[in-house]
Amino acid sequence: MIPKKLERNLLKVQKPGRYIGGEPGSVHKDKTKVDERIAFCFPDMYEVGMSHLGMKILYSLYNSRENFWCERVFAPDVDMEDVMRSEGILLYGLESFDPIKDFDFIAFTLQYEMSYTGVLNMLDLAGLPVRASERKELSPIVIAGGPCACNPEPLTAFVDLFLIGEGEEVNLEITELHLKAKNEGWSKEQYLHEAAKIPGVYVPSLYDVTYHEDGTIKAVTPIYDDIPEKITKRIIVDMDKVFYPDKFVVPFVEPVHDRAMVEVLRGCIRGCRFCQAGFIYRPFREKRAETIDKCGKALCDSTGYNEISLTSLSTSDLSEIEPLLDKMLTWSQERKINLSLPSLRVDNFSEALLEKIAKVRKSGLTFAPEGGTQRIRDVINKNVSEEEIMNTCRTAFEGGYTNVKLYFMMGLPTETDDDIRGIAVLAQKIVDMFYAMPNRPKGKGVNVSISCACFVPKPFTPFQFEPQDTMEEFDRKQKLLRSSITTRKVTLSCHDASTSFVEEILAKGDRRLCDVVELAWKKGSRLDGWSEHLDIERWTGSMKELGLDAAFYANRRRAYDEIEPWEHLDYGVSKEFLIRENKLAHADTTTPNCKQKCSACAANKLLKGEKCVAAKYQDFLRENGKG
Amino acid sequence: MQRNIRIFFEKTGRAKYISHLDMTRCWTRTFNRAGLPMWYTEGFNPHLYMTFALPLSLGFEGLCESFDARLIADIPLDEVKERLNQVLPTGLQISRVADQKMNAREIKWADYELCLECENPKSVHEKLTEFLNRDSIVVEKRTKKGVKDMELNGLYTVLESSFDETSVLLKLRLATGVETNVNPMLLLENSPVYAEILQTSVRRTAVLTADLNNFE
Ligand code: SF4
Numbered sequence: 133m134i135p136k137k138l139e140r141n142l143l144k145v146q147k148p149g150r151y152i153g154g155e156p157g158s159v160h161k162d163k164t165k166v167d168e169r170i171a172f173c174f175p176d177m178y179e180v181g182m183s184h185l186g187m188k189i190l191y192s193l194y195n196s197r198e199n200f201w202c203e204r205v206f207a208p209d210v211d212m213e214d215v216m217r218s219e220g221i222l223l224y225g226l227e228s229f230d231p232i233k234d235f236d237f238i239a240f241t242l243q244y245e246m247s248y249t250g251v252l253n254m255l256d257l258a259g260l261p262v263r264a265s266e267r268k269e270l271s272p273i274v275i276a277g278g279p280c281a282c283n284p285e286p287l288t289a290f291v292d293l294f295l296i297g298e299g300e301e302v303n304l305e306i307t308e309l310h311l312k313a314k315n316e317g318w319s320k321e322q323y324l325h326e327a328a329k330i331p332g333v334y335v336p337s338l339y340d341v342t343y344h345e346d347g348t349i350k351a352v353t354p355i356y357d358d359i360p361e362k363i364t365k366r367i368i369v370d371m372d373k374v375f376y377p378d379k380f381v382v383p384f385v386e387p388v389h390d391r392a393m394v395e396v397l398r399g400c401i402r403g404c405r406f407c408q409a410g411f412i413y414r415p416f417r418e419k420r421a422e423t424i425d426k427c428g429k430a431l432c433d434s435t436g437y438n439e440i441s442l443t444s445l446s447t448s449d450l451s452e453i454e455p456l457l458d459k460m461l462t463w464s465q466e467r468k469i470n471l472s473l474p475s476l477r478v479d480n481f482s483e484a485l486l487e488k489i490a491k492v493r494k495s496g497l498t499f500a501p502e503g504g505t506q507r508i509r510d511v512i513n514k515n516v517s518e519e520e521i522m523n524t525c526r527t528a529f530e531g532g533y534t535n536v537k538l539y540f541m542m543g544l545p546t547e548t549d550d551d552i553r554g555i556a557v558l559a560q561k562i563v564d565m566f567y568a569m570p571n572r573p574k575g576k577g578v579n580v581s582i583s584c585a586c587f588v589p590k591p592f593t594p595f596q597f598e599p600q601d602t603m604e605e606f607d608r609k610q611k612l613l614r615s616s617i618t619t620r621k622v623t624l625s626c627h628d629a630s631t632s633f634v635e636e637i638l639a640k641g642d643r644r645l646c647d648v649v650e651l652a653w654k655k656g657s658r659l660d661g662w663s664e665h666l667d668i669e670r671w672t673g674s675m676k677e678l679g680l681d682a683a684f685y686a687n688r689r690r691a692y693d694e695i696e697p698w699e700h701l702d703y704g705v706s707k708e709f710l711i712r713e714n715k716l717a718h719a720d721t722t723t724p725n726c727k728q729k730c731s732a733c734a735a736n737k738l739l740k741g742e743k744c745v746a747a748k749y750q751d752f753l754r755e756n757g758k759g
Numbered sequence: 760m761q762r763n764i765r766i767f768f769e770k771t772g773r774a775k776y777i778s779h780l781d782m783t784r785c786w787t788r789t790f791n792r793a794g795l796p797m798w799y800t801e802g803f804n805p806h807l808y809m810t811f812a813l814p815l816s817l818g819f820e821g822l823c824e825s826f827d828a829r830l831i832a833d834i835p836l837d838e839v840k841e842r843l844n845q846v847l848p849t850g851l852q853i854s855r856v857a858d859q860k861m862n863a864r865e866i867k868w869a870d871y872e873l874c875l876e877c878e879n880p881k882s883v884h885e886k887l888t889e890f891l892n893r894d895s896i897v898v899e900k901r902t903k904k905g906v907k908d909m910e911l912n913g914l915y916t917v918l919e920s921s922f923d924e925t926s927v928l929l930k931l932r933l934a935t936g937v938e939t940n941v942n943p944m945l946l947l948e949n950s951p952v953y954a955e956i957l958q959t960s961v962r963r964t965a966v967l968t969a970d971l972n973n974f975e
Contacts, residue, residue, distance in 0.1 A: 139958070143818045147778070148817070148818075149776045154848055154849055156847075382788055384777045384778075384781045384784075385778075385781060432791070434792065435788065435791075436787070436788030436791030437788060437791070438788075438791065
């Protein structure tokens with residue numbers, strides 16, 4: 133039953149369906165019969181959070197345990213927040229409507245830096261102090277994971293415990309420990325100390341940070357000798373055996389991605405030097421076609437979705453991609469289910485593959501060359517040649533497509549104005565090729581749309597040492613690019629540089645930024661991932677008020693031997709490897725992908741003796757008679 | 760094999776916050792989950808064919824809602840009902856699956872139960888009774904062509920009215936259908952007691968033809 137106070141206000145807000153739960157696939161339990169209650173919070177709105185695969189996996193995983201009950205919580209839209217604050221409605225779990233402040237865990241997933249103030253706002257809406265030190269009880273413990281947890285320092289004042297790496301095992305381990313703590317009457321401190329001994333658990337309050345006079349970090353030291361100096365991320369070694377939900381919550385209100393999703397692989401073989409995901413999820417591990425097909429079919433049956441996407445960082449790198457598509461097409465076409473492959477790469481987009489997906493997908497195509505010239509693509513190790521880009525576009529045009537969308541970045545290390553102009557030149561070449569094709573789709577014009585992002589150098593990438601371009605420089609480059617485009621067949625959209633600036637500060641920030649995050653939140657920052665809610669002044673103003681220099685964080689080259697704020701976390705890839713890669717970038721030199729050759733990034737140590745990608749791929753080739 | 764069917768369902772509880780637009784997606788997936796083969800429209804963007812006789816406003820409950828769809832396999836209608844009910848979310852439930860006996864144009868009336876929570880039910884009830892007994896109630900109605908005046912007298916009947924400690928209870932029969940459509944909120948918003956109402960719960964309990972038979 134919907135509580136009265138809530139019910140009275142639901143028709144006053146936009147899309148009340150976001151606040152009532154009860155969707156097919158949502159899990160309801162008897163609260164008197166469960167031991168641990170988990171509020172899984174996504175610090176953004178329902179539509180965004182409900183599109184997120186990691187949340188679906190962990191929701192099902194927790195609920196697969198009879199004595200755990202996990203509920204979903206999303207950030208309310210501004211109108212709902214007003215109602216909640218004025219009516220005194222505390223943030224609640226969508227399944228039970230119970231206030232989450234009474235739960236055992238409040239778990240956040242950190243997908244992007246711009247959601248950090250959303251975390252604080254949700255804690256506040258829950259009726260809890262935002263600062264971890266002011267929450268004294270054993271419950272709730274506030275935890276966080278996800279890609280941004282690879283540099284969690286700007287949130288260390290608010291979150292009790294971070295989970296480093298993949299959550300399928302460690303989430304359950306810390307929950308079981310919490311149950312033990314409750315049964316034995318431990319204090320919160322006692323629990324956190326014990327939890328910190330579990331691999332993959334980072335309890336920031338148990339680590340001291342000291343600084344040099346110039347503001348860089350001197351040392352990060354654990355305050356107990358029985359907790360690790362470096363926290364190594366957790367991974368699942370055998371992706372074929374990992375837990376995967378056979379049910380999803382199927383939302384009523386349409387989310388951004390409204391479809392079934394099946395994860396096909398983790399990690400990436402590519403090593404594009406700008407891409408954080410490409411490094412922090414190493415090593416590459418894939419599922420067998422058979423596993424994926426079974427999972428996908430089960431999900432379509434249980435959810436009733438008409439679309440299923442094969443999700444990963446680079447789905448076409450799946451060794452068994454073609455047999456997989458063959459298998460899936462046998463049942464999906466007949467049942468009018470669309471297969472979608474959201475992350476296709478330009479270079480291995482074969483004709484056979486295109487033909488297979490063309491059967492089910494008719495919208496435009498997107499590619500991400502990322503850089504406009506061959507030189508800059510070599511710098512960022514985006515191993516795709518102009519010829520490959522042109523060939524792929526030609527194949528697409530021949531297949532009847534007339535819209536292509538190309539993603540680029542600006543502000544890349546070593547970038548010159550020629551590289552910026554090169555983006556426009558490349559787009560023009562694609563337009564020219566279209567009109568030179570005798571067999572082009574008749575009666576239609578071509579549209580090449582370019583989306584250009586501002587580069588945000590991220591931790592655990594070879595570019596972590598690099599300064600970000602200043603806002604002035606981004607502005608100049610955007611103007612240069614705009615003026616280099618001379619045809620209406622090419623449309624350009626550029627990302628807002630100020631967002632990227634804040635992202636960079638937070639991505640590479642240290643603990644001193646906690647105060648900035650708190651002040652920006654107090655000034656009204658929340659839902660900053662939405663441009664209509666973002667006010668950059670709140671961030672720059674907070675930095676100034678607190679006497680912190682934004683350029684120190686964003687626009688400074690960091691020495692190889694500087695201790696980075698995240699260096700006490702170990703994501704597998706070694707710093708030596710990152711330095712090697714950084715030097716190669718400055719020499720315009722590429723690195724082969726993991727299937728071609730191992731570059732000794734050190735992530736193989738996470739596999740506990742199992743073979744890593746390069747060796748495994750050799751086995752695969754032998755088995756399939758191609759080696 | 761194709762068979763036109765009419766599905767009668769209840770929409771109550773949490774489900775009343777599912778908007779009409781979201782309902783079509785919800786039903787498509789329900790049919791898929793139930794493994795029922797349904798007819799899809801042809802063309803560029805095929806979708807499961809579905810027509811609703813009388814969309815329900817967001818926030819209203821309904822006990823005899825219906826929509827039409829087309830089954831493309833020979834499955835007994837009782838089985839269709841069972842299979843759908845097994846996979847529907849709480850708040851949505853099928854009461855009957857049948858052939859389409861009538862045309863949706865035959866719908867002329869609908870009955871509503873209204874529960875109006877207020878501080879002073881006795882006086883609200885008094886004022887409301889006076890209002891509903893007036894010889895003429897002219898209201899502004901927004902249509903696609905703009906705002907126009909509408910005489911409500913003759914378009915509604917009060918079937919029952921009472922009050923208890925917390926609320927006024929009202930049963931209304933309102934003109935409904937393709938030509939004239941009176942939403943109970945239209946009547947309420949124009950009443951002198953609208954500002955005093957803390958919370959309105961509305962439930963559509965019957966959909967009727969001109970001679971007051973159930974729409975089938
Ligand atoms: S150890 Fe070698 S094969 Fe494995 S992820 Fe690193 S570079 Fe790739």
